[in-house]
Amino acid sequence: MFKILVIEDDKTLFQELQDRLSNWSYDVCGIADFSNVLAEFTNAKPDLVIIDIQLPKYDGFHWCRMIRNHSNVPIIFLSSRDHPTDMVMSMQLGADDFVQKPFHFDVLLAKIQAILRRTYNYNAEASALKTWCGALIDFERNTISKEETEIELTKNECFILKQLIEHKDKIVTRDSLIRALWEDERFVSDNTLTVNVNRLRKKLESIGLGHMIETKVGQGYIAKEEEPAT
Template sequence: MKTILIIEDDLDIQEMLQFFLEDQEYRVITTDNGIDGVSIFRKEKPDLVLLDIMLPKMDGYAVCELIRRESGVPIIMISALGSEKDQLKGFELQIDDYIPKPVSLPIMMKKIEAVLRRYEMSGQEMKEELHYKEMTLMVDNYRVKVGRQEVDLTQKEYEILKELLENQGKVITRDSFLNRLWKYEYDGEERAVDNHIKNLRKKLGDAGNYIETVRGVGYRIEKIY
């Protein structure tokens, strides 16, 4: 049974959506504010989020941005703010669809089914993955994403990131990188590792900050417990 998180402060609408989706055999979790919505999302890991924009404590745009830093889970915005500007802002934050209020339940159901189907199909294409916060590394095809944005890495940059993700919490020395990825030892080539790390951090954007420098030794990514 798939789980849908509804983040909606209008309790009448929230209740209507909950009853309808439960009748369609979904597990439904609800909350009426943005801060609790993010907290519940992290704890429950739902399959889809129905997200209002005008929320107390934290608006829907901010909620969407926080979720997208950690996950590519489908997000459908539901809002009375139906202008082109409002919808475009949602899509810029990588929502999957937008439903204006008043909500048509049959149309909402079709959109939920379509979004979940696309998400599942994309997941089937990515056979083995390494995940770290909002980063996803596809082992089979040398692809890396930050959120939903694909990052174009060289083979060496990809292999360095893969080594770090597979050895979270461990310091990987420059010599170790040379031995594992370059397959040789040579004085002065440690600079090649540093240059690749520098370029990798730049391409990953804010996610590049996860790669820590251990001065005089090497690099690591902190382990997530």
């Protein structure tokens, strides 16, 4: 049974989510002290976190940042705010998805199921280690390392990188990446993919590989093969 931590101060909404998700055999827990969310997260050890942006004491962005400093657990944001910068900020902080209120429960459930499948089945099926451009990718730990530097990737970033390097020097279309990541294009914006790829490329820059993922405007992305030695 997967455990889901719902960080939501609207008691009515929390109770509805707890009741409906429990009907799908999820173990759902909430927050008692919104000034101490990180400690409750640590004690709960959830498999997935659902978090609202507007919370007492500190907002959801703050707690997402704090959680990401300690864990790569999947995070879904819920928000009644509809400004595009909220989604961009969520993704930049390491969230896996963003759902705007009011939402249809079936949409949220589909996102939860897809993320859990991707997160907890993907590692079991993937080869544990792979080399690319002189770097070592560990799909089990979601890291990429080169020489003395090791970079942590989110599960989305690691999954995107895997898709790209499995088709090195070939264009992987945006549509195919969206389908692979979220399984249903209707439930994700094109901008979400852009944010994830840009975040991945920025991390790769720190080990000198940012330029090895090339954008093909209007088509998709290419992970280039290792550059010839000079």
